[in-house]
Amino acid sequence: MFVRRIAVVGTGYVGLTTGACLASLGHRVVCADVDEVKIARLRAGRVGILEPGLAELVAEGLAAGRLEFVLGARNAVFDSEVMFLCVPTPMGVDGAANLAAVESVVAEVGELLPQGCVVVNKSTVPVGTAARVGSLLNRPDVAVVSNPEFLREGSAVADFLNPDRIVVGCDAQDAAERVAALYAKLGAPTVLTDAASAEMVKYAANCFLAMKLSYVNAVAELCERLGANVIDVTEGMGYDRRIGASFLQPGPGWGGSCLPKDTHALSQVAGSVGFDFPLLQATIDTNARQRHRVVQKVREAVGGSLAGARVGLLGLTFKAGTDDLRDSPALAVADLLREQGARLTAFDPGVREGLSDVTVVTDPYEVARGADAIVLLTEWPEFRSLDWNRVTELMAGDTIVDTRNHLDRDALDRAGLCWRGVGVSGSPRLDAVREVVS
Structure with a gap:
């Protein structure tokens, strides 16, 4: 398996679990957050989330040098091959998902992403968000992939490392395959599709x-x-x-x-x-x-x-x-x-x-x-x-x-x-x- 340089933006349930688990699979992962106190705590190996096995994976990744925590997305992406967006998409007043955090990160790092980097939407986002992110980036060399998470709180680590399936969607087949390859060690059934269908899978399932x-x-x-x-x-x-x-x-x-x-x-x-x-x-x-x-x-x-x-x-x-x-x-x-x-x-x-x-x-x-x-x-x-x-x-x-x-x-x-x-x-x-x- 090729070792990838991965940036994970957001260290909540999804982001921290994603970063720690990808590091456990052998990748080099840099996790970013805007919360200075949280980053300091994570650098010291202290996990503030009640999630079985997560603290142990974070400690293991830090000790092995495969996991790092930085303040701000721009400090995570400078040499990344893949960037995961794991930021909140809360429900707005009209019931629609609020994409402000996604759009903010894209605006912050769009010009800083290395040539050929792949941006992965891990957050739950409405159908059409991958296309919107691609438009905001305005980087023909950067593909946007939808890779929804299916993690249950209380068993997130087990769910990540023993998935029922992995769904990867992108209109560029090579980018979808690059993201799917990150999970190769897991041996899970993988659905490769277009971005809109991958985004729809998460909503349809939930x-x-x-x-x-x-x-x-x-x-x-x-x-x-x-x-x-x-x-x-x-x-x-x-x-x-x-x-x-x-x-x-x-x-x-x-x-x-x-x-x-x-x-x-x-x-x-x-x-x-x-x-x-x-x-x-x-x-x-x-x-x-x-x-x-x-x-x-x-x-x-x-x-x-x-x-x-x-x-x-x-x-x-x-x-x-x-x-x-x-x-x-x-x-x-x-x-x-x-x-x-x-x-x-x-x-x-x-x-x-x-x-x-x-x-x-x-x-x-x-x-x-x-x-x-x-x-x-x-x-x-x-x-x-x-x-x-x-x-x-x-x-x-x-x-x-x-x-x-x-x-x-x-x-x-x-x-x-x-x-x-x-x-x-x-x-x-x-x-x-x-x-x-x-």
Whole structure:
């Protein structure tokens, strides 16, 4: 494999993971950021992101001399063969992706890129962005490639080094092949296509996953009304290879740094070309409805009114294994509870700083103290092993609203607690029957 000189602009989840992993594959990588404090921290090998394996890869790359951190994009690109754009593309007020950071970097380094350098859009960007970047660069010798990332927070390193597929899009075949070759050691299926199609892959994939989650939450509500059990229903669905078991878990709604902005961005893009996409809009609307359904469950648990009720929250991050609060459904539910007068106390293993209008504690049992109800919002494994007898003693009420169907219902029953899940009726699970027939 040829060793390439790579610049990575942006050291967030995507940029830092990309830089550290490419360095682990043997390339020479220079990562740039505008945050002077972050760069100093990374130079010292301190990673401020909760991501398994990432700190070790950064330390390994620094020690081997294959990974470097510099302040400012212009200090990273002077001898690069490939430059990755890994800067934020947040959702704007109209739902469209905000490309200000991408355009700023392009303007800063456009004239500094070496002859024949390849610019790679790793950030999630709307269809047509590669062409726009090429126009802004105005460098016929510099190709622009779309190479979307498919990294899940909490398993980003594993996802990068063990990818389901690698997608590379460019109208110049040789440039696409050069970028694909960076990943040769991984041996993953590679899709070589045009830039617009590669950009569309990321949006199409994420919006499909959002639809799947909204669908299963709707099925869960129907199960409650019909007396069915969504846990068993999704188990039966998941064995179908055409469907698969992933993204079939009901919850308080989907969130995080990708799905909300990508669904809105694709909806906006569809509207810009006169395409009506009701299925996507229904996905977004169903997700908003799910958060209100959770609040309704909590309201019922405390007697019909949340005014003055003490509610404990287990989990604040958008998923377990990360410290990311961006567009967290847990925070969305917390906001709705607070708006209806609830007093909130929360614990999350990944969150140590306080939040406005939510008291964040460092002991999960403090969430239970005097609580009229407890709501599990994030599926941290350690929540399953809490001492529920102690929780019972500390609570004023007796109901646990488990929005992830994550807890051991029998353990809560033995402790005298009332478990309320999502998509599950009040009747006992038929676990004994399942054990016999299996």
